[in-house]
Amino acid sequence: MAEVDVVSLCADLIRFDTTNWGDGEAAGERLAAEYVAEFLDRHGVPSRILEPELQRSNVVARIPGTDPTLPALLVQGHLDVVPAAAADWSVPPFSGEVRDGFLWGRGAVDMKDFCAMVLAAVASGLRPRRDLVLAFVADEEDRGDYGAHWLVKEHADLFEGCAAAISESGGYSYHVPAADGRKVRLYPVGTAERGTAHLRLTAHGRAGHGSRPNSENAVVRLVGALQRIADHRWPVQLTPTVRAFLERTGAALGVPVDLSSGDAVDETVARLGTAGSLVVPTVRNSTTPTMLDAGYKVNVIPSTATAQVDVRVLPGTEDELFAVVDSLLGEGVTREFVAHQPPVQAPVDSPWFDAMAEALRAEDPEAVVVPYCMGGGTDAKAFTQLGMACYGFAPLALPEGFPYRAMAHGVDERVPVDGLRFGTRVLTRFLQDC
Numbered sequence: 464m465a466e467v468d469v470v471s472l473c474a475d476l477i478r479f480d481t482t483n484w485g486d487g488e489a490a491g492e493r494l495a496a497e498y499v500a501e502f503l504d505r506h507g508v509p510s511r512i513l514e515p516e517l518q519r520s521n522v523v524a525r526i527p528g529t530d531p532t533l534p535a536l537l538v539q540g541h542l543d544v545v546p547a548a549a550a551d552w553s554v555p556p557f558s559g560e561v562r563d564g565f566l567w568g569r570g571a572v573d574m575k576d577f578c579a580m581v582l583a584a585v586a587s588g589l590r591p592r593r594d595l596v597l598a599f600v601a602d603e604e605d606r607g608d609y610g611a612h613w614l615v616k617e618h619a620d621l622f623e624g625c626a627a628a629i630s631e632s633g634g635y636s637y638h639v640p641a642a643d644g645r646k647v648r649l650y651p652v653g654t655a656e657r658g659t660a661h662l663r664l665t666a667h668g669r670a671g672h673g674s675r676p677n678s679e680n681a682v683v684r685l686v687g688a689l690q691r692i693a694d695h696r697w698p699v700q701l702t703p704t705v706r707a708f709l710e711r712t713g714a715a716l717g718v719p720v721d722l723s724s725g726d727a728v729d730e731t732v733a734r735l736g737t738a739g740s741l742v743v744p745t746v747r748n749s750t751t752p753t754m755l756d757a758g759y760k761v762n763v764i765p766s767t768a769t770a771q772v773d774v775r776v777l778p779g780t781e782d783e784l785f786a787v788v789d790s791l792l793g794e795g796v797t798r799e800f801v802a803h804q805p806p807v808q809a810p811v812d813s814p815w816f817d818a819m820a821e822a823l824r825a826e827d828p829e830a831v832v833v834p835y836c837m838g839g840g841t842d843a844k845a846f847t848q849l850g851m852a853c854y855g856f857a858p859l860a861l862p863e864g865f866p867y868r869a870m871a872h873g874v875d876e877r878v879p880v881d882g883l884r885f886g887t888r889v890l891t892r893f894l895q896d897c
Contacts, residue, residue: 467586469887470566470880472502473579474559476542477568483543483604491518492542492601499542499582499599506586510597513618519601519609523621526585528593534626535594536897537846540578540857541603541610541631544570551874565877573871574631576878576886577857584891591894596625603842606802611845619849627815628846632656632837633855634819634889636827636882638863639738642717646863649712650823651741651835652816653855655704657748658781658806659840660774662788664688665767666796673762682757684795685768689752691791692772697747699725702778704836705745707811712738715831744838748784749775771801775838778806804844809852815897819856822893826885827860856893860885 479495496512499522503510510524520542528535547556547569554560556569570576578599585597598621602610614621633653641647666688668681701709701722709731713720718734721727728746732739750772757768776784792798810816811834820832835855843853860882861867870876 467583469579469583469883470561472582473566473571473576473878473883474561474568476575476579477559477566477570478557480557481543481570482546483602484546485605487605487608489519489543489602489605491520493518493520495542496520496522496599499578502582503585503597508585508597513614515609515613515617521601521610521614522597522599523614523618524597525621526589526591526595526597528591528595530592531594533593535596535624536894537596537598537622537625537628537851538581538894539598539600539611539628539630539842539846540574540581541600541842542575542578543601543604543610544573544575545604545872547876553875556876561880564881565879566883567875567877569876571870571876571878572867573876574857576859576883577631580857580883580887580890583887584894587891589891589894592896594624595894596622600842607842607845611842615845615848622846622849622851625849625851627809627852627854628843629854629856630843631841631855631857633835634823634858634886635867636830636859636861637738637741637867639716640736641715647715647831648827648829649715649738650830650832650858651708652819652832653837654811654816654834655702655778655808656806656837656840656843656855657745657775657777659802659804659844660776661801661803662772662774662798663801664770664772664792664796664798666769667767668764668795670766671764673764677764679795680764681766681768681795682764684793685757685770688792688796689770689772691793692750692788693752695750695787695791697749699728699746700748700777700780701728701746702808702836703811704808704834705742707834708742708836709735711833715833741835744775745777745836748777748780750788776806777836778808781805804840807843807847807853809854813852815852815854818893818897819854822889822896823858825892826889858886858889859883
């Protein structure tokens with residue numbers, strides 16, 4: 464059988480416009496799902512396409528392992544992408560064009576690259592030790608109502624026996640300077656992610672004429688609550704993942720690490736330089752006001768005013784955070800969840816993490832593999848409900864200075880073709896040997 468080129472596979476996937484605009488409006492994943500299912504079938508892996516709604520498609524398959532006593536591993540990636548305005552791009556965003564050593568297009572790093580790597584690993588004749596469940600899902604770029612969360616709710620049996628899962632946002636190379644001038648290649652592997660809580664605040668007051676004093680003005684009450692929330696300085700709270708990242712990264716870079724107080728942690732993060740930027744969003748919780756809605760005429764004081772706040776919460780801190788938020792709301796202001804997905808935390812020291820590190824070091828002997836907490840969210844929030852330890856492991860080798868974190872959802876999204884091939888070798892080794 465001819466060798467399958469992961470770059471061509473990824474380009475094919477990019478050419479399917481699977482834009483997800485949110486709130487249920489999407490181009491749909493059906494054509495990309497059919498491509499994946501047909502590819503798997505050609506390589507001896509039967510699959511199912513499951514749709515909660517027409518065109519919102521998920522593909523699920525299982526590859527039997529050689530040792531049925533081992534727990535299974537879920538390998539999951541999403542087929543949808545965020546919108547791309549073609550006028551802003553250097554290349555058409557759904558062209559899948561290769562230029563200057565990079566594959567360009569929406570989804571190149573988020574996350575059709577990983578989906579292509581999984582398919583390339585299958586095509587290599589993969590014979591894993593344990594069962595592998597493959598899931599190519601819809602709707603990750605919105606709420607997962609047509610994808611991972613729906614699958615977990617309606618088809619949990621498909622993931623029977625899965626003890627762990629891997630997916631996006633980890634295992635990529637990150638070049639950082641050490642204290643002695645060396646360049647160190649860090650590979651952060653996701654072992655946690657902050658929870659997502661989108662809150663709607665509603666201020667209630669007394670309606671009236673804009674020209675008259677009103678001590679129960681809903682707009683004023685809302686603005687006050689938002690100001691208190693925005694001004695609140697959340698304390699440093701070190702989760703096991705963040706603590707391990709700071710300790711292990713500091714040791715690799717020869718940087719002193721002091722975690723004895725909040726100020727000491729901030730100083731340690733600053734000493735880590737560019738490596739510290741990976742952890743800045745995850746040493747604290749965050750509450751960011753993002754939306755406002757009030758009134759219908761300039762000379763009328765409304766009886767209600769609303770706002771939304773993007774809350775990101777570290778593992779183990781939810782109860783404390785929401786108690787503080789409630790204390791900041793003030794008179795006449797209530798809150799409710801628009802969306803609520805709890806944090807994710809997988810074991811840092813585990814055979815799964817060790818196997819990922821070994822696969823990376825087999826291709827890059829100088830790799831420094833460290834645990835990492837993601838500031839945002841992924842479909843791990845769905846699959847962790849089934850008791851899986853969820854990891855971010857979508858390996859890539861990136862050139863020094865490449866703005867990887869600006870690629871996802873950004874203009875001119877692209878992935879290095881050599882890095883994509885590196886990632887395929889690492890992923891195949893991991894899936895074969897884990």
